[in-house]
Structures are given as C-alpha cells and as structure tokens.
Amino acid sequence: MRFLIIIPAHNEEENLPFTLDSLQQQSFKDFKIVVVNDGSTDQTQEIIRKYTDSDPRFETVDLQKSAHQPGSKVVNAFKNGLRTQNTNEFDIICKFDADIILPENYLETVRNAFKNNPEYGLVGGLLYVEKEGSWVYEGNSNKHHVRGPLKAYRRECFVQIGGLRETLGWDNIDSILLENLGWKEIVLPELHVKLIKVKGADYTIRPADYYGRYFYFLGLNRFLAYVASAKEAAKSKSIPFFFKIIKAYEACKANQLELKISKEEQKAINDKRWKMLKKKWLKM
Structure with a gap:
C-alpha cells in the first residue's frame, strides 16, 4: 500500500523540520509527501527546499496566503496539494499538520491496520502535548476520534465521502459521513503523536x-x-x-x-x- 501525504504549512519554520524528519525516519518507506506552502513569510519555503532537493519523495506547492479561518484555510491548502497528484496511484491519503512528530512505526502500523481490515476507512493515533517536561494526552476529543492533524483515509473511503469539506467542522463531518456509508473510524491508541503547538492558538475568532x-x-x-x-x-x-x-x-x-x-x-x-x-x- 502506498501513502500520499499532504501537509499544509504556514510559517512553520520552527516545527516543520521535526515533522519532515519524523517522516523520513519511518520504517515504512513507500510514500509521497506534498508540502503546501500557504503564503509563508518566514523560512518555511527554504526548509521545504532542503527536503525536495535531497529526497524525490518530497514535493511542494506554493500558494498565496489565504485568510486564516478555522477549517477552510487548511482544507483549501490541502486541496491545492491534492490536485497536483493522481490519487489513483495511492492507497492511503493523509492530511497531516506541519507541527507533529510521528513515531518511527507510524505509517507501517497504519498500513497494517488498513491491510488487515478492509472495513477501516479512517485511521490515526492519539495526540500528545508537552506539559511540564512530559508528553501527556491532549484530551481535546474522545479517544475514538481521529483528530485533524493526523488523518489517514483509505482512498476508496475518501472518494466516497467526497473528500474534505472547506468549512469549519470538516474533521467531524468526515467521521460522520464515512460511518454513514459503512466505513469505520479507528484510533490506534499505541501510536503516540507529539503535537508541538496547541491547536487554535492563532485563530482570531472569539x-x-x-x-x-x-x-x-x-x-x-x-x-x-x-x-x-x-x-x-x-x-x-x-x-x-x-x-x-x-x-x-x-x-x-x-x-x-x-x-x-x-x-x-x-x-x-x-x-x-x-x-x-x-x-x-x-x-x-
């Protein structure tokens, strides 16, 4: 099974290297990564270039900065990256954030879950944040919901739900729609993913x-x-x-x-x- 991983990134110069390094260090190697540079004004573009120049599995798309609103911005960037690829060449489509650190066995474990369970439509691990020097469970959602920063969809499921919706609530809409179509959303609790910064901290909406x-x-x-x-x-x-x-x-x-x-x-x-x-x- 082959992964297509789309990573929207806006001004992520401090976090993105950790994410991309953790992907390069994966035990499972059959993937393509598209980093979508969404109008960054820092060194994000230069960081991306270091990976695209040295590893053919990495590609990039440059966008003008879009309005920073929850949901729509990140999905818009994701869709721009997705449009550059032939999704029929992949079995698993991922939307990852640019500020996560994956364990080395992450892709391999997700691949095995999909391979062994044809009813699985969406799979992911659990998010952990740093608190007082320790990594603790984020706790922003129940442990049966795959959070937005680490979505991995079986391609057939992704197509059936119509992809991601460019709207607030997209990462709950997908879960409900796929379940309604008979697919399962599965969280693998043994996969601990480190989230470097707190989600929503830079939204201007009250x-x-x-x-x-x-x-x-x-x-x-x-x-x-x-x-x-x-x-x-x-x-x-x-x-x-x-x-x-x-x-x-x-x-x-x-x-x-x-x-x-x-x-x-x-x-x-x-x-x-x-x-x-x-x-x-x-x-x-």
Missing part, C-alpha cells in the same frame, strides 16, 4: 463565535445546536456564554451562509448526533 459557527456549518438543526451550546456553556460554567454561542449560530442561520454539505449529508449528521444524545443522556 470562542463563542467559533462554537456558534461550528455548530451551524456542521449542519446541526436548532435543537441540537442549542443542546451542544448548553454543553459548552456548562464546561465554562457561564450562562452568558450559552447565549453568545446561540447568537453566533442564529446570525449564520439568518444570513443563510452556505453549507458545504448536501441536504442528505446534513440529515445523516443530525441523525448521528441525535442517536448520540439519546444514548448518552436519555439512556435510550
């Missing part, structure tokens, strides 16, 4: 606006969006936070902002969320 927009672009109906908003407000122990999230969600709805999912996909997402709600809270 937390309440983020969640309101996220719930809207995920396609949640009003009831489920309000339930999700209440959950986030409870975490923050702030009633005003709930109303701020709702305000952002309703503003998107009033402006009829374009969703990147079809009506059928939106229904599948809401059905999945409703089943999760009944299972967890209503014990049904």
